[in-house]
């Protein structure tokens with residue numbers, strides 16, 4: 001029985017092996033990681049649309065049941081939270097992008113008035129006192145705020161939608 005190298009030629013066999021390594025090895029993974037870094041479906045907010053101290057709402061995922069969340073920009077970075085109150089799991093806001101108290105110091109749930117720290121998502125007043133908003137990992141660059149590469153949108157939707 002002829003060996004594979006004899007049928008297609010040794011040089012071609014070597015080329016095939018190198019192609020396999022290229023597909024299965026680090027360069028392919030690096031390409032996947034690179035594309036995920038700037039995957040537009042993971043963009044939560046453009047940075048120039050998020051003023052210091054401000055909030056922006058976002059949705060991740062297609063269809064009727066996206067993951068809903070919001071970002072808040074602080075002096076030391078950006079936080080992202082799932083838009084889901086720990087009290088009764090309702091969305092916190094009534095109006096688009098409106099998550100803060102009148103003085104802009106705290107996050108507020110419009111349903112029953114729970115108040116949360118912007119820095120940690122911890123509830124400091126209201127029916128869910130001591131519980132926290134679910135936080136989401138983010139990466140920030142010059143283009144915007146992105147869901148971190150290692151966060152699985154599908155798993156987050158299953159958990160929070």
Ligand code: FES
Pocket residue numbers: 085086087088089090109110111112113114126127128
């Ligand atoms: S649902 Fe948010 S305080 Fe009740």
